[in-house]
Amino acid sequence: MSPHAPGVSYARDLAQxxxxxxxxxxxxxxxxxxxxxxxxxxxxxxxxxxAGYVAVAPGWPxxxxxxxEAREHPEVFAGKSVGQVADHFCRLVRALDRTPAVVGHxxxxxxxxxxxxxxxxxxxxxxxxxxxxxxxxxxLSSLRAASAVLGNPANHHxxxxxxxxQFRYSFANAVPEEEARELYARFAVPASGEPLFQAATANLxxxxxxxxxxxxxxxxxxxxxxxxxxHTVPWAIANASYKKQARNEHAVTEIAEIPDRGHALTIDHGxxxxxxxxxxxxxxxxxxxxxxxxx
Numbered sequence: 049m050s051p052h053a054p055g056v057s058y059a060r061d062l063a064q065x066x067x068x069x070x071x072x073x074x075x076x077x078x079x080x081x082x083x084x085x086x087x088x089x090x091x092x093x094x095x096x097x098x099a100g101y102v103a104v105a106p107g108w109p110x111x112x113x114x115x116x117e118a119r120e121h122p123e124v125f126a127g128k129s130v131g132q133v134a135d136h137f138c139r140l141v142r143a144l145d146r147t148p149a150v151v152g153h154x155x156x157x158x159x160x161x162x163x164x165x166x167x168x169x170x171x172x173x174x175x176x177x178x179x180x181x182x183x184x185x186x187x188l189s190s191l192r193a194a195s196a197v198l199g200n201p202a203n204h205h206x207x208x209x210x211x212x213x214q215f216r217y218s219f220a221n222a223v224p225e226e227e228a229r230e231l232y233a234r235f236a237v238p239a240s241g242e243p244l245f246q247a248a249t250a251n252l253x254x255x256x257x258x259x260x261x262x263x264x265x266x267x268x269x270x271x272x273x274x275x276x277x278x279h280t281v282p283w284a285i286a287n288a289s290y291k292k293q294a295r296n297e298h299a300v301t302e303i304a305e306i307p308d309r310g311h312a313l314t315i316d317h318g319x320x321x322x323x324x325x326x327x328x329x330x331x332x333x334x335x336x337x338x339x340x341x342x343x
Contacts, residue, residue, distance in 0.1 A: 081154025098335030131257030165261030
C-alpha cells in the first residue's frame with residue numbers, strides 16, 4: 049500500500065489515539081485547516097506535551113504524511129466536505145478514553161467548534177476560525193483570499209493548490225518576504241475546494257453542514273483567537289463568531305487578538321506566542337494535573 053493510499057492516514061491517527069489512551073494524560077487534539085497538514089502542529093505538540101498533556105494531531109481523511117507526497121498526489125484532497133471532516137474527527141475524539149481539549153486553526157477552528165457543540169471537548173481554542181451559518185460579515189480581504197478557489201465553480205470538486213502570490217496574500221501577508229517563501233515551501237499543500245463553497249453558501253442553505261451548536265449546556269469553555277492582520281479570517285469574522293458563541297449561558301466564551309499577525313500565525317516565527325496563549329486558556333479549564341481517572 050502506497051503512503052498516500054486511503055486507510056494509511058486513518059491507521060496513523062488510530063496509533064495516536066492508542067498512544068494518548070496509554071498515557072493516561074488529558075489529550076489535546078490539534079486540527080489543521082486548508083492548505084496545511086498535521087505536521088504543521090509538530091512544534092505545538094512538543095510544547096503541550098512538555099506542559100503535561102498528550103498531543104494528538106490527526107489528519108483530514110486521506111491526508112498524506114509529507115508535503116512532498118501531498119504535492120505529488122493532490123487528488124487525495126478533493127471532495128472532502130465540512131460534514132465528512134467533522135464526523136471523521138468526532139469518531140477519533142470518541143475513541144479517546146478521556147475527553148480532550150481541542151485546538152483548531154482556520155477550517156480546523158470551525159471543526160473544533162462543531163466538536164465542542166456536540167459536547168465532545170472539555171475546552172476549545174478556535175484560531176482564526178472559518179465562519180459558520182449565522183456569521184454574516186464578508187470583508188473584502190476574505191473574498192479576495194477565497195477567490196483562489198471560488199473564482200472557478202469547477203473547483204468545488206477539485207483539490208486546489210495556492211500559488212505563492214495567493215499564499216502570500218491569504219496566509220503570509222504579515223511576515224517578511226523571505227519568511228513567506230520559506231513558509232510556502234515548508235508547509236503549503238493543495239486543499240479541497242468544497243469547504244470554501246460550503247462556507248460561502250452557508251447562510252443561504254438551511255441544510256448546510258457548516259453549522260455549529262453554540263448554546264448547548266455541554267459545549268465547554270471556548271476561546272476565539274484572531275490575528276490582527278489576517279486577510280482570510282479578519283477580526284470582523286472572528287468577532288462575529290465569538291458573539292454567536294457568547295450567547296451560551298453555560299460556559300465561558302472569550303476572544304483575544306494577537307497583534308501584527310496574519311493567517312500563518314500558527315506556523316510563522318511568532319507561533320510560540322499563539323501557542324502559549326492557547327495553553328494558558330486550557331490550563332484554566334483543562335488542567336493537565338487533574339486526576340487521571342477524570343473524564
